[in-house]
Amino acid sequence: MEQEVIKKKSRGESREDDEQEKWVHDSSLDHRGRVPLRASTGVWKASLFIISIEFSERLSYFGIATNLISYLTRVMHQDLKTAAKNVNYWSGVTTIMPLLGGFLADAYAGRFPMVLLSSILYLKGLSLLTMAQFIPSLKPCHHPGICTHPTKTHEVVFFLAMYLISLGTGGHKPCLESFGADQFDDDHPEERKQKMSYFNWWNFALCCGLLLGVTLIVYVQDFVGWGVANLILTVTMAITIIIFYWGRRFYRYRVPEGSPLTPMLQVLVVAVRKRNVECPSNPALLYEVAKSQKAQGRLLCHTNNLSFLDKAAVIEGNEDLLADKQPNPWRLATVTKVEETKLIINIIPIWLTSLTFGLCMAQTSTFFVKQSSTMNRNIGNNFVIPPASIHTLSAIGMIICIAAYEKILVPALRKATGNERGIRILQRIGIGMVFPVIAMTIAALVERKRLREVEREIVRVERVGYLSMSVFWLAPQFIIFGIGDVFTLVGLQEYFYDQVPDSMRSFGIALYLSVIGLGNFLSSFLISVVDHVTKKGGTSWFGKDLNKSRLDNFYWLLVVLSGLNLCMYVLVAKRYKYKSVQRNVIGGDC
Structure with a gap:
């Protein structure tokens, strides 16, 4: 029975790999607005x-x-x-x-x-x-x-x-x-x-x-x-x-995707608004959307630098996090949006x-x-x-x-x-x-x-x-x-x-x-x-x-x-x- 489960899992992973190899799932589209076929595009x-x-x-x-x-x-x-x-x-x-x-x-x-x-x-x-x-x-x-x-x-x-x-x-x-x-x-x-x-x-x-x-x-x-x-x-x-x-x-x-500066402004506003909130010791407790909910782009990992901005992703008790309802971005930001803001701040010294x-x-x-x-x-x-x-x-x-x-x-x-x-x-x-x-x-x-x-x-x-x-x-x-x-x-x-x-x-x-x-x-x-x-x-x-x-x-x-x-x-x-x-x-x- 256990071997059968392993085989099914293996077949499932194989189909997933074939799907990944055939189609490009990086949020790009072909000239007709469809998911691109890897072999004929790019x-x-x-x-x-x-x-x-x-x-x-x-x-x-x-x-x-x-x-x-x-x-x-x-x-x-x-x-x-x-x-x-x-x-x-x-x-x-x-x-x-x-x-x-x-x-x-x-x-x-x-x-x-x-x-x-x-x-x-x-x-x-x-x-x-x-x-x-x-x-x-x-x-x-x-x-x-x-x-x-x-x-x-x-x-x-x-x-x-x-x-x-x-x-x-x-x-x-x-x-x-x-x-x-x-x-x-x-x-x-x-x-x-x-x-x-x-x-x-x-x-x-x-x-x-x-x-x-x-x-x-x-x-x-x-x-x-x-x-x-x-x-x-x-x-x-x-x-x-x-x-x-x-x-x-x-x-x-x-x-x-619209102005990329707006989400960064939202992160800064929320971080200032929550400046007195304590950040959890475990970064996994910060707010992030599920992968299936994210329409475009990739999720970023949490980093420890510019930790003040992490306050923007701290979940407070009064925030509605239902699966079918996104929270107000001017009140709660995702870890990915916080990290994207950190990226822009971090490149300024390199640019200078x-x-x-x-x-x-x-x-x-x-x-x-x-x-x-x-x-x-x-x-x-x-x-x-x-x-x-x-x-x-x-x-x-x-x-x-x-x-x-x-x-x-x-x-x-x-x-x-x-x-x-x-x-x-x-x-x-x-x-x-x-x-x-x-x-x-x-x-x-x-x-x-x-x-x-x-x-x-x-x-x-x-x-x-x-x-x-x-x-x-x-x-x-x-x-x-x-x-x-x-x-x-x-x-x-x-x-x-x-x-x-x-x-x-x-x-x-x-x-x-x-x-x-x-x-x-x-x-x-x-x-x-x-x-x-x-x-x-x-x-x-x-x-x-x-x-x-x-x-x-x-x-x-x-x-x-x-x-x-x-x-x-x-x-x-x-x-x-x-x-x-x-x-x-x-x-x-x-």
């Missing part, structure tokens, strides 16, 4: 469509962003300081806007519709940039040979197009990456491992877009024409939008200590590119590297490092540590934060050498032109930044997707992007402060002429700031508590 078959449009967007972004300072100084005749600030402002807005786009997608629109709408806005911005180069009345100058200032019409159209691209990026970037990660089921062991690889290969595609953007597109901009380059970007974006839409039947979709990394990265698209424009960029007798193409070295370093990390380092670390990621996410980010300290140190030393060459070759002999010093002196700092990106940037993407509540994953990716965006704003602010202070001392570090500036001193300042920030990050990361998901019903495996 994973790499869906992600490849998503990655294709990311490649196109990054091709456009880096093709524009890396050479933007050259356009502003050479075509629109802005001085170095003004051009650097305009680049930083645009880059900042472009990477801050995703906070709005991510929130709207998570709360109301959904990720797929937001990506589609944003891509169309992006396409309109690229189309407007293209028209500004071909339509005579919109061109920068009516008489290019004697032009010292662009026409007002061109300025308006140009910046309108650029900020239309920023608006498109606001919905595109946070939703596309999180939509791609949604194609993998966290509760399926094999798909969960594939998701960890997804972030690495996502950045591989990103780097391929960067590589072509800073080589092919920048070369066309400098030696063929800005209009032709913009036309290539416009056509490429239009094609990939069609590809992305065509793959819709393979995708797994998440239904927006990541901003200095974004500050250092801002230099690669402004001052690093401007330095390269003053140096010897000849390869052989006939070919000259465009200044912005020096970014190629960063992309190559990142591509090689991603492949080595995914294929060599991760398998070895999995065996050594027993962790399915190889190393913890915050350890990966922390390792990457060492690289900006090294890169900015090298950048300061190289810039000091460049200034000595300026003194010897230009100032003393009163010569005009490029230095004999090769642009490849900048190679180490770009390559080191590329390697650091594999650890810090990829780690931040995974962290802000994984460690936020399930309902806020687009907003989480937006938080990652805001690290880079605020880094650009901080760079502009720091440039203004340093310029103001050094002017009082006699000579500004940021002159109109790069050869009379002192960027080496500015780089040393960034070395100090990065080193201090790294120490703060280590202290914060050591105290961090990771998200813990219940795999079974309440009281099950945490």
Whole structure:
């Protein structure tokens, strides 16, 4: 009799496993609003469509962003300081806007519709940039040979197009990456491992877009024409939008759940209201809904940090907990909602200590590119590297490092540590934060050498032109930044997707992007402060002429700031508590 019971139980578990293998029960839906069939939706078959449009967007972004300072100084005749600030402002807005786009997608629109709408806005911005180069009345100058200032019409159209691209990026970037990660089921062991690889290969595609953007597109901009380059970007974006839409039947979709900020506000209000209530010593006595009652999302395990918020889940005698009636969320919160609130509070210190990394990265698209424009960029007798193409070295370093990390380092670390990621996410980010300290140190030393060459070759002999010093002196700092990106940037993407509540994953990716965006704003602010202070001392570090500036001193300042920030990050990361998901019903495996 006992053996018969065991057999029946075994058959029941087998049927449950078959059901789990056949269908995806992670609250996602297919394009017809049904539970997705695992074999025909999601994973790499869906992600490849998503990655294709990311490649196109990054091709456009880096093709524009890396050479933007050259356009502003050479075509629109802005001085170095003004051009650097305009680049930083645009880059900042472009990477801050995703906070709005991510929130709207998570709360109301959904990720797929937001990506589609944003891509169309992006396409309109690229189309407007293209028209500004071909339509005579919109061109920068009516008489290019004697032009010292662009026409007002061109300025308006140009910046309108650029900020239309920023608006498109606001919905595109946070939703596309999180939509791609949604194609993998966290509760399926094999798909969960594939998701960890997804972030690495996502950045591989990103780097391929960067590589072509800073080589092919920048070369066309400098030696063929800005209009032709913009036309290539416009056509490429239009094609990939069609590809992305065509793959819709393979995708797994998440239904927006309303504002994710409301439940957090409810937890804070209830915790304050119950501030005098004693928490039970046994966390199992705190309120949580049954697994069968929870329509969407996963249950989270109780943690001991920020214990004040646990008061929101304390059950008082007058609270109605009937199975068919949910309690008022402004009077009683679940453990899961409390833990989701803790997650958001816990990521704030990590986000703050990541901003200095974004500050250092801002230099690669402004001052690093401007330095390269003053140096010897000849390869052989006939070919000259465009200044912005020096970014190629960063992309190559990142591509090689991603492949080595995914294929060599991760398998070895999995065996050594027993962790399915190889190393913890915050350890990966922390390792990457060492690289900006090294890169900015090298950048300061190289810039000091460049200034000595300026003194010897230009100032003393009163010569005009490029230095004999090769642009490849900048190679180490770009390559080191590329390697650091594999650890810090990829780690931040995974962290802000994984460690936020399930309902806020687009907003989480937006938080990652805001690290880079605020880094650009901080760079502009720091440039203004340093310029103001050094002017009082006699000579500004940021002159109109790069050869009379002192960027080496500015780089040393960034070395100090990065080193201090790294120490703060280590202290914060050591105290961090990771998200813990219940795999079974309440009281099950945490």
